[in-house]
Amino acid sequence: xxxxxxxxxxxxxxxxxxxxxxxxxxxxxxxxxxxxxxxxxxxxxxxxxxxxxxxxxxxxxxxxxxxxxxxxxxxxxxxxxxxxxxxxxxxxxxxxxxxxxxxxxxxxxxxxxxxxxxxxxxxxxxxxxxxxxxxxxxxxxxxxxxxxxxxxxxxxxxxxxxxxxxxxxxxxxxx
Amino acid sequence: xxxxxxxxxxxxxxxxxxxxxxxxxxxxxxxxxxxxxxxxxxxxxxxxxxxxxxxxxxxxxxxxxxxxxxxxxxxxxxxxxxxxxxxxxxxxxxxxxxxxxxxxxxxxxxxxxxxxxxxxxxxxxxxxxxxxxxxxxxxxxxxxxxxxxxxxxxxxxxxxxxxxxxxxxxxxxxx
DNA sequence: TTGTATGCAAATAATTTGCACCAAA
DNA sequence: TTTGGTGCAAATTATTTGCATACAA
Numbered sequence: 001x002x003x004x005x006x007x008x009x010x011x012x013x014x015x016x017x018x019x020x021x022x023x024x025x026x027x028x029x030x031x032x033x034x035x036x037x038x039x040x041x042x043x044x045x046x047x048x049x050x051x052x053x054x055x056x057x058x059x060x061x062x063x064x065x066x067x068x069x070x071x072x073x074x075x076x077x078x079x080x081x082x083x084x085x086x087x088x089x090x091x092x093x094x095x096x097x098x099x100x101x102x103x104x105x106x107x108x109x110x111x112x113x114x115x116x117x118x119x120x121x122x123x124x125x126x127x128x129x130x131x132x133x134x135x136x137x138x139x140x141x142x143x144x145x146x147x148x149x150x151x152x153x154x155x156x157x158x159x160x161x162x163x164x165x166x167x168x169x170x171x172x173x174x175x
Numbered sequence: 176x177x178x179x180x181x182x183x184x185x186x187x188x189x190x191x192x193x194x195x196x197x198x199x200x201x202x203x204x205x206x207x208x209x210x211x212x213x214x215x216x217x218x219x220x221x222x223x224x225x226x227x228x229x230x231x232x233x234x235x236x237x238x239x240x241x242x243x244x245x246x247x248x249x250x251x252x253x254x255x256x257x258x259x260x261x262x263x264x265x266x267x268x269x270x271x272x273x274x275x276x277x278x279x280x281x282x283x284x285x286x287x288x289x290x291x292x293x294x295x296x297x298x299x300x301x302x303x304x305x306x307x308x309x310x311x312x313x314x315x316x317x318x319x320x321x322x323x324x325x326x327x328x329x330x331x332x333x334x335x336x337x338x339x340x341x342x343x344x345x346x347x348x349x350x
Numbered sequence: 351t352t353g354t355a356t357g358c359a360a361a362t363a364a365t366t367t368g369c370a371c372c373a374a375a
Numbered sequence: 376t377t378t379g380g381t382g383c384a385a386a387t388t389a390t391t392t393g394c395a396t397a398c399a400a
Contacts, residue, residue, distance in 0.1 A: 039354060039399050060389080070357095077357045082390060098273035101365095102389085117321050128315050136311065137330055140303050145335030146292055153328040155312055160320030214374050214379060235364080245382095252382045257365060278364085 015055060015127050021110040025052040025093050028109055032091040043076045047084045051094070052107070057125045059102045060085060097152055099125075115152075119159035126159065190230060190302050196285040200227040200268055203284055207266040218251045222259045226269070227282070232300045234277045235260060272327055274300075290327075294334035301334065 023031065026048050033040055050066060051058075064081055068074045076084075085105060088094040095108040099118065104125070115133065117126040133153060141148040198206065201223050208215055225241060226233075239256055243249045251259075260280060263269040270283040274293065279300070290308065292301040308328065316323040 037354090041355060041399075043356070075357095079358080079391080080356055083355085098276065101273065117316065117319055119321075120324065126319060126321075128319065130311065130315060132311055133308075136305065136307055140305060141292065141330055141332060144292055144301060144303065145338070146294075146301075146330065146332040147338055148330060148332040149295065150332075151328065151330040153326065155316055155321065155323060155326040157316060157321040157323040157325075163320070163322055212379085216374075216380060218381070250382095254366080254383080255381060258380090276364090 016112050016114055016129060018110050019112055025109050029091055029093060043080050044084060046074045046076055047081065055107055057104050057106045059104055117155045119162055120156055121158050121162035124159065191287050191289055191304060194285050194287055200284050204266055204268060218255050219259060221249045221251055222256065230282055232279050232281045234279055292330045294337055295331055296333050296337035299334065
């Protein structure tokens with residue numbers, strides 16, 4: 001079994017380096033299903049393929065928008081989308097978290113641990129890695145006698161691009 | 176105007192030290208209402224009093240449970256509870272964040288900036304302060320050209336108490 | 351065959367909103 | 376008086392669930 005790199009293509013800002021993994025997400029999910037006596041269905045295939053076709057953050061609604069419509073080939077009902085997203089999380093393929101009320105999903109399998117910067121203007125999520133943060137988290141945890149399972153850190157603010165366009169807009173407003 | 180300490184009583188674990196503030200939350204809210212031409216009503220009074228009667232984390236439902244029932248004196252409809260909680264956040268009295276789907280509120284006015292440890296077993300939130308975390312956040316932000324507005328960090332794990340009782344339970348299970 | 355998976359529609363759950371009536375200022 | 380506030384019930388939104396049917400193993 002060859003070690004292959006699962007390439008997560010990111011159309012927007014360059015994200016973090018993918019991790020070498022021995023299975024594609026598709027293969028990993030098949031493995032997950034088999035070990036639990038669950039079935040491989042066309043719907044699950046459609047969803048794995050769509051979700052791992054590119055690297056970004058999304059919610060259930062956005063995913064449904066990208067899938068074939070009712071009546072079209074490979075249509076998947078939204079009930080199944082919700083059910084399958086939960087399976088992806090259970091299988092360790094995806095992580096989910098809450099942001100402004102909505103449930104956001106992102107790749108976990110084949111992707112390094114990281115945290116987020118959230119631009120409240122354009123609502124984009126940016127990723128960053130910080131060993132210092134993890135270390136700090138571990139220290140805080142042991143100070144409080146916590147057995148740590150993980151953490152979630154989101155920095156809120158306005159991104160570089162939005163700061164620029166805001167400045168531009170202001171100048172224009174004066175004209 | 177005397178400088179007074181708004182004492183946030185915590186029944187459970189000792190929390191952080193309250194900050195000296197010149198107005199009580201009640202007074203602060205009155206000020207907020209007046210500067211916007213909004214009115215002081217019995218419902219708003221009931222809610223400020225209840226919310227700041229002790230220091231803890233709560234959601235809308237828990238707050239409603241602690242208030243008088245329909246038909247009783249000082250009853251407040253849940254629509255008004257939701258509307259007022261949003262005002263408290265706008266007024267800077269409360270902060271809110273999402274945790275496992277629910278919207279959690281906590282004191283902000285008269286209370287220092289802090290982050291949370293969340294025990295996934297007993298579902299309690301513990302608070303901690305870390306200057307290093309804020310510093311790290313600022314560094315990450317400026318590296319990415321972010322104008323930072325704030326952050327939210329939650330460490331997930333199992334607290335000391337729950338780790339103990341888990342051990343106990345296991346021993347008992349063997350009897 | 352046999353039990354899991356799916357689609358559909360109904361059920362939930364947490365909020366929000368429209369509107370007639372109430373009440374601060 | 377005048378305009379914002381409240382309660383109630385209906386509307387929303389996101390998600391889950393019951394159930395009859397379809398299909399993978």
